[in-house]
Each structure stands twice: as C-alpha cells, then as structure tokens.
Amino acid sequence: MTDTIFGKIARGEVPADLVYEDDDVLVFRDLGPQAPVHLLVIPRRPIATLNDAQPEDAELLGQLLLAAAKAARLTGIAETGYRTVLNCNAAGGQAVFHLHLHVLGGRQMQWPPG
Ligand code: AMP
Numbered sequence: 001m002t003d004t005i006f007g008k009i010a011r012g013e014v015p016a017d018l019v020y021e022d023d024d025v026l027v028f029r030d031l032g033p034q035a036p037v038h039l040l041v042i043p044r045r046p047i048a049t050l051n052d053a054q055p056e057d058a059e060l061l062g063q064l065l066l067a068a069a070k071a072a073r074l075t076g077i078a079e080t081g082y083r084t085v086l087n088c089n090a091a092g093g094q095a096v097f098h099l100h101l102h103v104l105g106g107r108q109m110q111w112p113p114g
Contacts, residue, residue, distance in 0.1 A: 003046075006098035010044045020071045025063050027071040027103075036106025037075050037082070041068045047099040050088045068103045077105030 008014040009028065016028035019039055030038040041064050047053055053061060065084070072078040082105030087094040 002097070004096050004098040006040075006042050006096055006100060007046050010042060010046070010098075019074055020067060022067070024060060025067040027067055030102070034102075035104040035109075037077050037104070039068070039071050039075065039103040041071065041101040041103060042098060048097045049094060050086060050099060053099070064099075064101050068101050072103055072105060075105070077103075081105065081109075083109045 005014060009016045010026060016026070018026065018028050020027040024044055025041060026044060027039050027041045030040050032038075043060050043064060045060070047057060047060075068084050069078065072082050082103055085102040085104065086100070087102075
C-alpha cells in the first residue's frame with residue numbers, strides 16, 4: 001500500500017497529539033475534531049482499509065478496540081459515552097488509507113448518523 005500521513009505519524013516522522021501508544025497501536029487527537037473529544041486509533045503496521053484486513057490481523061483489530069476504550073478512559077469520556085466509527089473506502093467517507101478508528105465523545109451523539 002502507499003504511504004500515508006498516518007504511516008508517517010506511526011513512524012514518528014510527523015508529530016501528533018498522542019493520547020496513548022504501545023508496541024502495536026497509537027491513539028492521537030484528530031486535527032479537525034468533530035466533537036469535543038475526537039481521537040484516532042491506528043495500528044502501527046499499516047492496513048489500507050478494513051477490506052484488506054486478513055484473518056491473521058484479528059488480534060490487532062481487537063487491540064484497536066481495546067485501545068479505543070483505554071483512550072476514552074484517559075480522556076474522560078468513557079463513563080458518559082462515546083462513538084467509534086470506522087470508515088471504509090470512498091462511499092464510507094474514508095480519506096486516509098491507513099486503517100483507523102474514530103472515537104468521538106464529549107457531546108450527545110445523534111442516531112441515525114448522516
Ligand atoms: P477518514 O475520513 O475516516 O479517513 O478520517 C481521516 C481523519 O484524519 C479526518 O478526521 C482528519 O481530520 C484526520 N487527519 C488528517 N490528517 C491528520 C493529522 N496529521 N493529524 C491528525 N488527524 C488528521
């Protein structure tokens with residue numbers, strides 16, 4: 001896959017407002033927040049889209065969800081609640097082709113989404 005801005009962040013080549021990191025996953029604040037708290041959870045190892053995830057990525061996909069919950073606790077939105085979003089490909093609204101989870105909180109989310 002081609003390199004992306006998130007690949008550069010994962011390698012420490014571009015700065016990000018980090019909330020959490022471990023050997024496999026990073027969580028940082030979105031530059032264009034859509035909620036008072038808007039985090040992005042990415043694997044260090046790039047996977048372009050959810051369509052590209054393989055059975056051997058199952059543990060890593062689980063780690064993304066666990067990191068989302070950890071980052072929600074760290075940023076104080078775990079108890080009030082938050083939304084996770086994973087956009088896939090153009091019609092799904094994906095702009096950066098390095099798999100990522102959005103974590104949105106700090107305000108009331110509406111359902112259904114637009
Ligand atoms: P998506 O549309 O799901 O691909 O989401 C991409 C998200 O990445 C958008 O919400 C952007 O605001 C965000 N974004 C793009 N570049 C950066 C960056 N350098 N640091 C943090 N967030 C970014």
